[in-house]
Amino acid sequence: MQIEIKKYILQLAHTFTISRESHDTQDTMIVGLSLNGKTGYGEATSNPYYNSTVESMTAEIEAVRDSIEAYDFDNPENFYKHLESLGLQNFTLCALDLAANDLYGKLQGKPLYEIWGTNTSYYPTTNYTIGIDTIEKMVEKLKEKPWPLYKIKLGTKDDVAIVRELRKHTDSIFRIDANCAWTAEETIKNAPFLKDLGVEFLEQPLKAENWEGMKKVKESCVLPVIADESCIVESDVEKCGPYFDGINIKLTKCGGLTPARRMIAKGKELGLKIMVGCMTESTVGISAIAQLLPQLDFVDMDGAMLLKGDIATGVTILNDGKVIFPKLPGSGIALL
Known part of the structure; x- marks a missing residue:
């Protein structure tokens, strides 16, 4: 097996701001x-929040390149165990695990969702994210991208006012992501107003370790309320069970598709709603999520x-939210 590593600098359509960075x-x-x-x-x-850079991930892979390239690849699950034995960080694990799953599907000639025994006759619609900005610019972004479902990033002094103004311009469903910026009291106080404004759920309103606050919120x-920063790895799923209504799994944070699938199974066992989220990433990562x-x-x-x-082709999301799955097997990815 041969490894190739490439770094890209993705240009964003707009400055992207959440409660802690832009x-x-x-x-x-x-x-x-x-x-x-x-x-x-x-x-x-x-x-930067998780101390992961392209340079640090590349260095990790280069340090174990010989071990990875000498591995007798049979399936992603066994390969993942090998990667874990090498002591790699989760972001690095994710890139390698996604590549291994895509490779496995291409070798089998089937898309991953089919290999996993699922089909695409039903799937949820992705939300479209509106980052923190002035109210005027947030309205402008919303109008620029008509969409049935928006995730609104909050964490300002005027959060309810922002949602109230956005609601004047669309009937679409809203989801709110405060990225750990609120207190328990703010969350409980804001929620009735936000519910009346058509908000479906709140994502990670409190700091990740504030379990006492989340008990009050629950x-x-x-x-x-959906956990994000409180639910990073597999062991967090059970921890979140008593405090949240659902979990948002990020492939980069948990280490890839292989652990994410186990987290999904555990979350369902606990009666939690299951969400998978993305970073600001290319179609390579998005096509893996789509599986x-x-x-x-x-x-x-x-x-x-x-x-x-x-930088790649793969899964295509149409303007009505419909997903077109590529004919190429695996995750369906080809670099441009």
């Missing part, structure tokens, strides 16, 4: 794994839609 570009690492004339692709973006909040769609209640896979230009 950026106009996104560094990302694409890994290619090749075997028997087929190449599978995986992606992991850099993320008892008193009139809207469902999980039949297993999900909610999805946030708009990362490539936020870019000025893409």
Whole structure:
């Protein structure tokens, strides 16, 4: 098996702001794994919040390149165990695991969702994200992209006012992501107003470790609450069970499709709603997420839609939210 690593700087269509950061570009690492004339692709973006850069991920892979290339690849699950034994960080694991799954599907000649025994007759619609900005610019972004479902990033002093103004311009469903910026009291206070404004659920309103605050929210909040920063890896799913109504799984954070599938199974066992979210990433990462769609209640896979230009072909999301799955097997990815 041969490894190829490429770094890309993705240009965003708009400055993207959440409660803790803003950026106009996104560094990302694409890994290619090749075997028997087929190449599978995986992606992991850099993320300062999690101390992950393309350079650090590349260095990790280069340090174990010989071990990976000498591995007798049979399936992604066994390969993942090998990768874990090498002590790689989750973002690096994700890129390699996504590439391994794409490669496996291409070697089998089938899309991953079919290999996993699911079909695409039903799948949730992705939301489209509106980052924090002035109210005027947030309205402008909303009008620029008519969509049936919006995720609104909040974490300002005027959060309810922002949603109230956005509601004047669309009848679409809203989801709110405060990215850990609220207190329990703010969450409980804001929720009734937001519910009246057509908000479906709140995502990670409190800091990740504020379990006491989440206990209060769970008892008193009139809207469902989905864990994000509180649910990073497999062991977090059970921890989140008593405090949240659902979990948002990020492939980069948990280490790829292989652990994500186990997290989905555990979450369903606990009666949690299951969402998979994305980073601001290319179609490489988004196409991997799309393979999980039949297993999900909610999805946030708009990362490539936020870019000025893409670096790959794969899954296509149409303007009505419909997903077109490629004829190419695996995750269906080809680099441009």
